[in-house]
Amino acid sequence: MTTETLSYINSVLTDELEIPYAFMEWQDDPPKAYFVGEYSEGDTPEEDGCQEITFIIDGFTRGSWFSLEKYKQKIEQNIERTAILASGAGVAVFYGNASPVPTGDAELKRIQINLTIKEYKNGR
DSSP states (O other), X not given: OOHHHHHHHHIIIIXXXXXXXXXXXXXXXXXXXXXXXXXXXXXXXXXXXXXXXXXXXXXXXXXXXXXXXXXXXXXXXXXXXXXXXXXXXXXXXXXXXXXXXXXXXXXXXXXXXXXXXXXXXXXX
16 A cells, blocks of 8 residues: 555545544544554466555544444545546445454454555556
8 A cells, every 4th residue: 555545545534534543543632532554465466457455444433333433434425536646546445244243342442444555556
């Protein structure tokens, strides 16, 4: 996954969708609900320069499940898009699925949201 795609995902989640999001770890005092992203790359890019990536967004709260579900719905309804990035590379983002995840802490709630990202390398 390129840093350009990571920046694009960050911009979509934080600026456009106003999701409290950080990549890999939340560094400040956490808000009531917040989300942290990570990714897993598939095999090497295909002949056409496409690489498929699973992007995982974990949401956490000590509040209600409903707050996480509201953010999940916002992501589900608004995340699917395609874009040509500044380098000329293409990116397509798709919602996959979500599921609550037990934490072992009665107060801490967690939801995992899975996205599929396809990166198309610029042929230059």
